[in-house]
Amino acid sequence: MDIIRKRPFSxxxxxxxxxxxxxxxxxxxxxxxxxxxxxxxVFDLDGFDTHAAQGGVDGIHADHLEDINNIVKELTENLGRxxxxxxxxxxxxxxxxxxxxGGNGTEHGWGGAILIAGGLIKKAQVFTDWPGLKKKDLFEGxxxxxxxxxxxxxxxxxxxxxxxxxxxLRNDVFWGEPLSDLTDTLFTS
Numbered sequence: 278m279d280i281i282r283k284r285p286f287s288x289x290x291x292x293x294x295x296x297x298x299x300x301x302x303x304x305x306x307x308x309x310x311x312x313x314x315x316x317x318x319v320f321d322l323d324g325f326d327t328h329a330a331q332g333g334v335d336g337i338h339a340d341h342l343e344d345i346n347n348i349v350k351e352l353t354e355n356l357g358r359x360x361x362x363x364x365x366x367x368x369x370x371x372x373x374x375x376x377x378x379g380g381n382g383t384e385h386g387w388g389g390a391i392l393i394a395g396g397l398i399k400k401a402q403v404f405t406d407w408p409g410l411k412k413k414d415l416f417e418g419x420x421x422x423x424x425x426x427x428x429x430x431x432x433x434x435x436x437x438x439x440x441x442x443x444x445x446l447r448n449d450v451f452w453g454e455p456l457s458d459l460t461d462t463l464f465t466s
Contacts, residue, residue, distance in 0.1 A: 372389030393434075399465050405424065406424040
């Protein structure tokens with residue numbers, strides 16, 4: 278706690294000034310609804326690399342999760358009938374450690390999570406091979422064990438969204454990696 282107490286207060290509050298993800302998501306939904314508009318949109322949210330002063334319910338990390346929630350909510354409410362043919366998914370380049378460090382943040386970790394929303398999802402579910410949180414079940418005794426290659430989710434999502442053969446995507450986009458086809462498990466056809 279002494280480490281945290283010595284930090285300037287400005288490092289412990291949300292860095293959300295000037296960001297209006299709701300308005301951006303509303304405008305994006307309008308563009309995506311347009312038959313002559315784009316078929317793909319990307320929201321690049323940074324600030325999740327919280328090595329210190331991550332916070333809890335009222336912290337920076339919670340604020341970033343609220344941003345994701347607001348984006349998904351606004352897209353859901355503003356896409357209209359286009360939502361039925363929409364897939365929203367998150368991706369990250371790394372997970373986070375389970376336990377907080379001495380600065381009340383988390384370090385880069387192994388396993389992570391992918392949030393998927395939209396009308397192309399087969400059903401609401403948590404899709405995982407849950408290893409558990411006991412030390413013996415963690416990767417190197419500290420990280421959530423990754424039991425699913427996230428690229429398999431992205432491969433399957435691309436196949437559904439772009440109506441493209443999984444094998445073609447596996448070879449052309451993922452360099453022939455033997456990724457599982459999760460299309461029938463996760464998405465509607």
